[in-house]
Amino acid sequence: TKKRDGKNGALLYDPLFQDTTRQRAEIEQDIEEALRSDWFEAYFQPIIDLGDGHVTGYEALMRLNHPLKGLLPPCDIIRIAEETGAIGRIGNRVFEKALANLVALTRASGDDRAYLAVNFSPLQLEPALPMLLTALTARHGIDPQRLVIEITEATLLHDNPQIRMVLDEFSRIGCRIALDDFGTGYSSLSYLSRFPVDIVKIDQSFIRSLASGEAELRNKSRMLVEGITAISHKMECSVTAEGVETTEQRDLLREFGVDCGQGYLFARPQPVEQLIAAYDIKRKVTSVA
Numbered sequence: 001t002k003k004r005d006g007k008n009g010a011l012l013y014d015p016l017f018q019d020t021t022r023q024r025a026e027i028e029q030d031i032e033e034a035l036r037s038d039w040f041e042a043y044f045q046p047i048i049d050l051g052d053g054h055v056t057g058y059e060a061l062m063r064l065n066h067p068l069k070g071l072l073p074p075c076d077i078i079r080i081a082e083e084t085g086a087i088g089r090i091g092n093r094v095f096e097k098a099l100a101n102l103v104a105l106t107r108a109s110g111d112d113r114a115y116l117a118v119n120f121s122p123l124q125l126e127p128a129l130p131m132l133l134t135a136l137t138a139r140h141g142i143d144p145q146r147l148v149i150e151i152t153e154a155t156l157l158h159d160n161p162q163i164r165m166v167l168d169e170f171s172r173i174g175c176r177i178a179l180d181d182f183g184t185g186y187s188s189l190s191y192l193s194r195f196p197v198d199i200v201k202i203d204q205s206f207i208r209s210l211a212s213g214e215a216e217l218r219n220k221s222r223m224l225v226e227g228i229t230a231i232s233h234k235m236e237c238s239v240t241a242e243g244v245e246t247t248e249q250r251d252l253l254r255e256f257g258v259d260c261g262q263g264y265l266f267a268r269p270q271p272v273e274q275l276i277a278a279y280d281i282k283r284k285v286t287s288v289a
Ligand code: C2E
Pocket: 045, 060, 061, 062, 073, 074, 075, 078, 091, 094, 119, 120, 121, 150, 180, 181, 204, 242, 243, 244, 245, 262, 263, 264, 265, 269
C-alpha cells in the first residue's frame, strides 16, 4: 500500500537510522582495532562475603580502553560483537587478561582462594571452550576450581544440548557456574533444577527496589529476595546480590540470608593495579602497627 511505501521511504532516509548504522560501523572498527592494538582490559570488581566482609572473589568486566575515546563500556560492544562473531576473540582476550590479573592479585593479597568470575555469552560456549580454559589456567598456574563461569538465563532458554555439554564439562573440571541477572528471564526457577548451577546472582533491579520507591513494591521485592534466597539455598546454591549501593540494602540482604554482595557500596569495577595498590597499602599499615 501507499502508506507502507511512504513509511519505508521515510525509514530509508531517516537521519537517525543512518546515524545508528554509522555508529555501528564505528564500533565494529573499534573492536577490530582494539584486538590488533591490545586495548581490551579486564577490570575487576570484588565480591564480598556479607557475613564477615572478606573478599570471596572478583568479577572480570570487559573494558575497551580507547586511546582517544576513553573507556567504552561493554554493553554495545558485546551486542555488536555477538552479531559479527567477534565475541569469541574478545572473550578469549579478556579471559587471558583476567587470568594474568588474578595471578598478580594473588601475589599482592596472599589470598589464593578468591575466585575469578568471568562472563560468557551463549555464542562463546563452544565445545572447544572447556579445553581452552583448562590449557590457559594451567599456563597461568591457576586451579580451575578458582573459576566461576557467569551465564545468563538467555543462555539456558532453548536447552541447547551443546551448551549443556559445555556446562557439564565445566562442572567436571571443577569450575563453578553462576546464573547472572537472576529473576529477569522467563522461567528462572526451573533452571536451578535442570542445570548445574552453583551460584545465583540476584539481578540489581530487585536490590534497587528493596529500600526505595513505593512501599508496596518495596515489600514485594523484599519477599522475592528472601524467597529466592531460601529456594536457592535449598537447591544448594549460594546467593550473591548485584548492585548493592547502600548500607540499608546490605543490612536487609544480610537479614534475608544472602551470602555475598557486589556493588558500588563495596567497590567499583577497577583496573587490577588499583586493587593491588590497596593491598600494598594495607600490608604496610599492618606491618607498621
Ligand atoms: P553483569 O555481568 O551483570 O555485570 C554487572 C554490571 O553491573 C557491570 O556493568 C557492573 O559495572 C555493574 N555494577 C556493579 N556494581 C554496581 C552498582 O552498585 N550499581 C550499578 N548501577 N551498577 C553496578 P558493566 O561492567 O557495564 O557490564 C555490563 C554487562 O556486560 C555485564 O553485566 C555482562 O553481562 C556484560 N559483560 C561484561 N564483561 C563481559 C565479558 O568479558 N564477556 C561477556 N560475554 N560479557 C561481559
